[in-house]
Amino acid sequence: MKTRLQVDCLVVGGGISGMESAITLGDMGFDVLLVEKEASIGGKMILLSKVFPTLDCSSCISTPKMASTYNHPKVTSFTYSEVRSIKRGPNGAFEAKVIKRPTFVDPERCTGCGQCEKVCTVARPDQFNDGLIARRAIYIPFPQAVPKKAVVEKKGVSPCTRSCPAGISVHGMVALVRNGRFDRAYSRHLEDAPFVGSLGHLCPAYCEMKCTQGKKSKIPVGIKGIERALGYWHLKNGGDKTPSKSGEKRFGIVGVGPLALSLAYFLAQKGVRPLIFTQGKRLGGSLLDAVEKGLLPKEILEDDINTILAQGVEQKDSPENTPFDALLEQNGLEGLFIEDPVRAKESERERIFSSPLKLDEPHLLPHIIGVARKISGPIEKFLEKGEYSLPEDAFKGLEGEISIQEPQGHNEELLPEEAQGLASRCLDCAVCSQCHECMKACPANAIDFSMEPEEVSVTTKTIIIATGFSLFDPSKKPLLGYDRLPNVITAMQMDRLLAPTRPYNAVLRPSDGKVPGNIAIVLCAGSRDRTAGNTWCSRICCMYSIKQAQLIMGALPIANVTIYYIDIRAFGKGYEEFFQQAKAMGTNFVKGKVARIEPTANDDLYIYYEDMERKGGLRRQKHDLVVLAVGAMASPQLRKAFMGDDAPDVDEMAFFSQSKGLSEPGVTNIEGVFVAGSATGPRDIPDCVVHANACAAQVASYLKKTEKG
């Protein structure tokens, strides 16, 4: 789907700077489009606990601003969207392509109730809690999100699901089993294909060959075992016998094998009333051979066949050589499928269907099911519209694949708990597992997996880059132990622990949930440091650390907090006073950069620094939690959207340059492209808000000047 939009200014990034400049320009009467990549606007600021130096609640300041951005009559906000390309148009304006990523949730219907999150089977690290806890694959970003709508994180289709010839949502089944929801897993399998238990024994498990876990660790998730366990589970527990749809149209099937049965099953699902002509044979066909060979337990096959019949499939025993016409006439059938392609040739009638699968050749069950599904489509179409068509290429490519030899039999029974264990190794490589639990739970029927990316062509006179900054990845300083040591956390994680909407409802350390009593805050973790690739000062860390020290001391009155620093950079209005206040509250300030962190036996931490202002020399100090005040890094990805060499310049740290000197803040080297807030370099919130407004002034001047011509 494509739409067009024409605006005065395209603001990229919905953090505090983007929101602020959008509101100001909107108030001036300009049309603004704001594009945010996350599912909610608010940026980093909404995730913070309290903010320096006034210690006001970040959420209380952000939420009204988010609401006024989103509801502004002159500002259109696209969330979960990306600017793909920006090109200069013929008349000087820019042509931008914005992709609205599919959220798979209809925003008009979603009421933000969160029922979907409760049933979702996939857990992901919650990016809005800096990975401290998990969220679900379907999620509302955070309680104050604007818009407060769920989105599904879905990265294509998992290789297991994609590789299944029977078209089973393998990942969904695995995820449901992992969550112990065997009944749902069984019926999810049935949504796609019958023969759950038989497949668990006979399937060659292409899914396991493609499994990402298998590629990573050499041992794939035991999907076939999981499927087999489901078969046994159903054998014991039953369930799911309700016919799917009741229809009027009758369709006959001559044959007793898996193709006939599967087709009957699929047609029943589509609301057709299938009638199987057994012609003196037992239901099961080639699968009965598998039973005889000991590859498939008899009771499992019976259970599978019963499940198919329970969908409303009828059977009738007519003489073997009854002409097809007679079958059609006598039974009031609209059409007929002949399992045996050789017999099907007897008649060329337009109501007779067949498949290329020869009965005397070995075929694998999942392929047979896949063929049955493929046939069911044209049959349904025929029944609905009377159009007979079996396109020549309907089965193209199948023959080759089908020639795989007989699979190994697996007979041993697997218990549900064992299957759960197998399933827990799944990596959720496509994130959403397609288990469809959310669809069933959503009271508003808002989930829609057919959603496609939407491309919006935007014509805009100006662009504001407000893409902010990213945080330094502390694993790039191995001596600080961030990856190795559970109780070394980042400042963003500490802010989440301190926020009232915090993940654990308390300030505690990750390794054992203990309330920390002696906390170290390590400044310049990834700033002012050549070895970190960032020689600049990150400007915000001193102050947010001083803030955290004060908040920690408020939350944990008996805790000791020590800040290790090179210089304390409390330079803004009220900042020095805030620093002195932290000192007066009892925060220890130690001059010395922490060079190395090592664990003790109980996950406490030794930090090493030079004690230059006290006794001198190397000093080792024990703490039970260490917070790394990670620096602010550039986030210049938007440059890629500018095609060719027309991209805005960046400085030596890759922040967007304000190329036109000290009197022209926010102006880049490209006419009509402006930059606001921390996309120009690290900035605190007040400086971002001021800069965003300065940028809005530049944009307004530019627009008014070009208006005049």
Added chain:
Amino acid sequence: MARILVFSTNNISDPGIDLCGSNHMDYPLGVSVISVPCSSGIDPRWILYALEHGFDGVFVAADGTDCSYLQDCTTRTGKVIREAQELAKGAGLDPRRIKMAAICSVCSEAFQNHMKKFDQALEELRGEGNED
């Protein structure tokens, strides 16, 4: 169950109270909320009116230091509460039936605790009243 009237504010405390709901955190059933722009604009006479007409307690969920209108919001709201308590005393009502606390937009837990405690305190007050 005590009947508690909460005065909240549109931008600061009401979202905090909403968050209780979003998190399915329960508080006593007798709590009902009326939202106004700023806690400094709550009239003590409304508070008295509520007590005289059947509410057991009135709780003002104040903006505190997060108020976007006034830097001295807490002082002003405090004054409203004191005046309401005076009015209550004058009408022969227990001033402890009026309470205030700063509730910010994410203070769901704090609100829940305040409501539970206030509900209990009001029940106790009612008990005391019966003994008289």
Added chain:
Amino acid sequence: MIKVNDSVVRELRSRGRFDASKCFSCGTCTALCPVGLPILPREIFRYALLGAQEELIKRQDEIFSCLLCRMCEENCPEGVGISGNIRLIRGLLNEKVLGL
């Protein structure tokens, strides 16, 4: 009392590239020294920069126990050429004090 002067620095610079003034006193070098020398290398350099030759002489044992392993140098946030600087100071001490 130390009377600050640039005599030592001038001397060292005449011998090679002495870049210790780049140090902004973070202490990483001391904290990473595997030998655990109590005053290396940041403080040594500062004595050199202040012109306090006698302080260097007092600490010559430490200056000569440095393994030149470059653990400090590799992790120095300011990229100070620590081992080269130590060598220069050793050269100075060799000549001035030990008369080598």
Added chain:
Amino acid sequence: MASQKIGVFVCRCGGNISDYVDVEKVVESIKGVEGVKIARVNMFSCSDSAQEEMIGLIKREGLDGIVIASCSPKLHLNTFRQMAQRAGLNPYQYTQVNIREQCSWTHTHDRDGATQKATRLVRAGIEATRHSEPLHPIEVVTRPSVLVVGAGIGGLRAAIALGEMGLTVHLLEKADRPGGLVGTRKALFPTGADGTSEIDSLLQRIHTLQNISLYTNASLVKKEGSIGDFSVSIRVEPKDGQDRADTIQLNVGAILVTTGATPYVPKEGEYGYGAKGIVTLREFLDLLDSSRDSDGIYYEGKRVRRITYIYCVGSRQKEGHTYCSRFCCSSAIFASLEVHKRSPDVLQYHLYRDIRTYGSLEALYQRALDQGSLFIRFSPDSPPKVECGHNGGGIKVLVKDLLTSKRELEISSDLVVLVTGLVPRVEQQEVQDVLKLPVGIDGFFNEIHPKLRPVETVVAGVYIGGCAQGPKNAQESVESSLGAAAKAGSILLKGKVELEPFVAEVDEGLCDGCGQCVEACPYDAITMGQRSDGTPVAVVNTRLCKGEGACVPVCPKEALEIRGYGHEKIRSMIRGLLTE
């Protein structure tokens, strides 16, 4: 007037409400309530189809007020206000009752209780709608012109932006020429940009813009009116050949205050100040600027070979100037780089507390270190001592080095630079008196809120930029002045501002003119006026009123209320909540 035919819609929210609240029962129990014409249950009130249905009902039944009991108003207040508008209703005659976040989801364990509570909440909502009047946003027509007070770099740049936006600008400068502090500097950190030529080029741009008038030797003496329509008087000092000052009357829609700050001047004897060889940062920069082509540094004719900088002079003090002046570390370090450029053999010692070269300015610090400047950290408890040379000897600075031996260092110096910060200007007082702007403990003008509204003041339509708000470097001054220009533009460019209709309203029949509200209003929005019979009565300036309601509780007569939150409305909502 009040709504008589009210429609009530109770939302199931697809089970989010109806699973815990018997919504049918709620509808049944309010059906007989006075004024309720219809009451319905919706599956999803926010869905298109439900909205269309409600619009149809409003029109067909001639409803004049509606209540929707659904989720939090934070989610759908706007949705339903717009729906009301589409149905031809005034959007403020709609009340949203929150029976999801504040009822069904908090009382999931007690269906009967939750149902009763929802009913009470809906009754209160009905009362609210019954007592609501149609409201309209207050439209304030704004004059497309701005007064900018102070023509330093910030004021000049803001004036250009405003001029380019098409607004008329009156730019005032107290001194006899514009440019402020930057206009006196040849080299500004971090790039070495020439301040004087920067100012010149800004002035050239100002001259090309027809709609900017520049007044030098001019000051603001009077201000009346309010946001969008101020009337101001400025006084222009007599020029040569004139004997009387001019007073000019202007009408403007907004006022920008960019009056700047001034360098701290040390007290006589503070670090030896007053003696030969001891200069402030400003004096040192002047010295550098005045000898730009010289190959060395000369002080009073003598070549300077050793310079000691003492940082935080007049900043970060225990008392008085407790704040950090933000620009001085970078400025002093940048000066030392210039010294090195001219004369690499000059020894430079920096006695500091913390080096605050934040952000990319860190590169300056690293360059200075690289070039051999020595940085010595001292504690504020034992500040450096400056001993001036007697009988021709040099200056000695004694400092206890915190980072090396803790021993005292003696640094012989030809020149000592006291790195002085910025302090508020004395002249700021005049502006403060005229505009009634509050200042913070540091003496600089205070913004309303450092994050929400960093360039706005409590006086609507008056904005602050540059160092008047607090110390800044040149670029930061430009940024904040441009920010202030943007905010002024946002109220002036459309020629009108729409303010929320929730403002204070006086019932003249009740007001006894006691004046307590005038005192209580934090925004000076209430004044004492007169009725036709001459008796005093409170008058609300709706342009200034922010609607927080601080005046409401102080009125002894209940003559004041905030529209939409009236006394009777609140009382009847209270009654509604208590009706079982």
